[in-house]
Amino acid sequence: MKLRKNVAVSESGLLFNPVTGESYSVNPIGVEIINLLRDEKTMEQIGAVILEKYNTDQSTFEKDFHDFVGILYHHNLIETHEEANG
Amino acid sequence: MSKLRYERPVIKKLETGMPNKFGSRMDYEPVTNIDGVAVSRLIKEYGSPLFVLSERMIRASMKKAKRAFENRYPKVQFAWSYKTNYLNAVCRIFHQEGSWAEVVSGFEYDKAIGLGIDGRKIIFNGPDKSEEDLTKAILNDSLIHIDHLDELYTITELCDTLKKRPRVAIRVNMDTGVYPMWDRFGFNYENGQAWDAINKIMHTGKMDLVGLHCHIGTFMLSPNAYAVAATKLAELALALEQKFKHEIRYIDMGGGFASKNTLKGSYLPGSDTNPSFNDFAEAITTALINSNFQKDKLPLLILETGRALIDDAGFLLGTVISNKRSSTGRRNTIIDVGINILFTSFWYDHKITPAQSFTQYTEDTCVYGPLCMNIDVVRESTSLPLLNKGEHVVIHNVGAYNMTQWMQFIKFRPNVVLIDMDEKPHLIREKESISNLNDLEQVPPHLMTF
Numbered sequence: 156m157k158l159r160k161n162v163a164v165s166e167s168g169l170l171f172n173p174v175t176g177e178s179y180s181v182n183p184i185g186v187e188i189i190n191l192l193r194d195e196k197t198m199e200q201i202g203a204v205i206l207e208k209y210n211t212d213q214s215t216f217e218k219d220f221h222d223f224v225g226i227l228y229h230h231n232l233i234e235t236h237e238e239a240n241g
Numbered sequence: 242m243s244k245l246r247y248e249r250p251v252i253k254k255l256e257t258g259m260p261n262k263f264g265s266r267m268d269y270e271p272v273t274n275i276d277g278v279a280v281s282r283l284i285k286e287y288g289s290p291l292f293v294l295s296e297r298m299i300r301a302s303m304k305k306a307k308r309a310f311e312n313r314y315p316k317v318q319f320a321w322s323y324k325t326n327y328l329n330a331v332c333r334i335f336h337q338e339g340s341w342a343e344v345v346s347g348f349e350y351d352k353a354i355g356l357g358i359d360g361r362k363i364i365f366n367g368p369d370k371s372e373e374d375l376t377k378a379i380l381n382d383s384l385i386h387i388d389h390l391d392e393l394y395t396i397t398e399l400c401d402t403l404k405k406r407p408r409v410a411i412r413v414n415m416d417t418g419v420y421p422m423w424d425r426f427g428f429n430y431e432n433g434q435a436w437d438a439i440n441k442i443m444h445t446g447k448m449d450l451v452g453l454h455c456h457i458g459t460f461m462l463s464p465n466a467y468a469v470a471a472t473k474l475a476e477l478a479l480a481l482e483q484k485f486k487h488e489i490r491y492i493d494m495g496g497g498f499a500s501k502n503t504l505k506g507s508y509l510p511g512s513d514t515n516p517s518f519n520d521f522a523e524a525i526t527t528a529l530i531n532s533n534f535q536k537d538k539l540p541l542l543i544l545e546t547g548r549a550l551i552d553d554a555g556f557l558l559g560t561v562i563s564n565k566r567s568s569t570g571r572r573n574t575i576i577d578v579g580i581n582i583l584f585t586s587f588w589y590d591h592k593i594t595p596a597q598s599f600t601q602y603t604e605d606t607c608v609y610g611p612l613c614m615n616i617d618v619v620r621e622s623t624s625l626p627l628l629n630k631g632e633h634v635v636i637h638n639v640g641a642y643n644m645t646q647w648m649q650f651i652k653f654r655p656n657v658v659l660i661d662m663d664e665k666p667h668l669i670r671e672k673e674s675i676s677n678l679n680d681l682e683q684v685p686p687h688l689m690t691f
Contacts, residue, residue: 182250
């Protein structure tokens with residue numbers, strides 16, 4: 156999965172999608188995950204970073220990660236498979 | 242190095258210029274303790290969910306109500322409405338504060354007697370008083386509030402059988418300018434039923450008509466309705482005095498004062514908008530003082546308010562079971578508090594506060610209970626901080642009716658704890674178990690094997 160190229164996210168958690176003109180508020184863990192997605196990290200790699208830093212477990216992270224990515228898809232912030240495969 | 246507190250990732254679309262009907266989030270602090278006792282400790286010791294009552298808040302409400310009325314009227318008596326919360330510890334607090342007992346059934350009557358209340362200080366309301374109930378009440382010289390003519394005739398017969406002269410009042414219903422008008426209980430004022438009942442009682446000569454009673458509605462948001470009711474009862478009392486040269490001893494305005502809860506559909510929170518005890522007291526006492534009672538003949542004013550005295554002193558602690566998404570992407574949070582123990586969630590938007598620290602990030606959330614029933618919705622839409630599985634919440638203003646209207650349905654009823662004036666918790670009702678469920682049942686022999 157890949158974050159859309161033009162999506163901008165600030166350190167304070169303000170996310171802007173220039174294609175639609177819509178803005179979003181993201182919490183700090185969300186910002187970290189979005190930045191890791193931008194770097195094209197896999198879920199496993201992102202999980203390792205989050206578990207290292209935060210007091211949680213693998214299953215909680217995975218559940219919340221899938222939920223979060225689902226909402227990113229919902230807001231059209233992540234490229235679809237078709238787009239990603241050209 | 243210790244790890245940082247985890248919060249699930251969340252993204253929320255910013256919609257500038259769109260007014261939020263449900264208002265902004267009002268709470269910026271978690272409720273970590275109640276009367277000095279940590280929520281986490283209460284749940285650890287007594288389990289989750291858990292009802293918690295604050296003795297300090299109950300007594301403070303009672304004092305506030307008494308002050309509001311006693312500052313404005315010379316003779317005031319409160320009677321604790323048992324149906325609002327008849328846990329023995331709760332009733333005893335109100336009786337220690339000087340309240341009489343107001344009961345509406347035979348078992349509530351027995352409960353009051355069992356607690357040691359003088360029978361003369363029990364007000365017996367309600368449409369269903371059996372002959373046995375009435376006999377007890379007559380022998381104990383309790384105040385019987387007659388609901389209908391059949392009850393009046395039963396009492397008339399019992400007067401002869403028991404050779405007693407009971408003290409009675411009639412319940413009067415009336416138009417006070419509010420909708421819906423409560424006319425199911427008692428005798429109507431406008432169509433003359435009440436006057437007719439008064440005449441019948443006076444003509445029997447077998448009982449003492451000592452009072453007039455009304456209970457005009459519930460969760461009343463208009464103090465003026467009480468002023469109208471007080472004026473009409475005063476007019477009845479004065480007509481009675483004129484015709485029969487008989488003075489009633491008291492006017493009982495019933496209950497129905499709103500608590501600080503927020504009714505569903507209200508734009509502003511009840512804590513900001515609902516009338517105070519002072520508002521209700523001002524309306525009622527002004528109406529009575531302005532009526533044609535002579536100064537030295539003002540009747541005793543009895544108040545049976547329940548909800549407004551205890552709702553705010555009750556808390557329900559719960560635990561997050563899971564976070565989900567609905568088919569539309571809405572956040573759904575499941576907690577272990579169901580509508581079987583929070584009946585009032587059908588008409589209130591109960592305030593829910595996390596019991597641990599949280600960040601400024603929130604999600605519009607639907608809060609479900611643990612029951613396998615579609616209607617088990619505690620809050621349909623509320624802006625909640627991000628709660629993780631296993632974290633605790635505090636539901637506010639649950640002291641009235643939930644501990645009497647609760648039911649064992651899918652889940653048992655939980656422990657109830659009272660925190661005393663010295664910040665010490667006491668278990669006042671034990672949680673139910675499977676034996677409570679099974680002990681009352683009987684299985685016919687042919688169904689014993691399968």
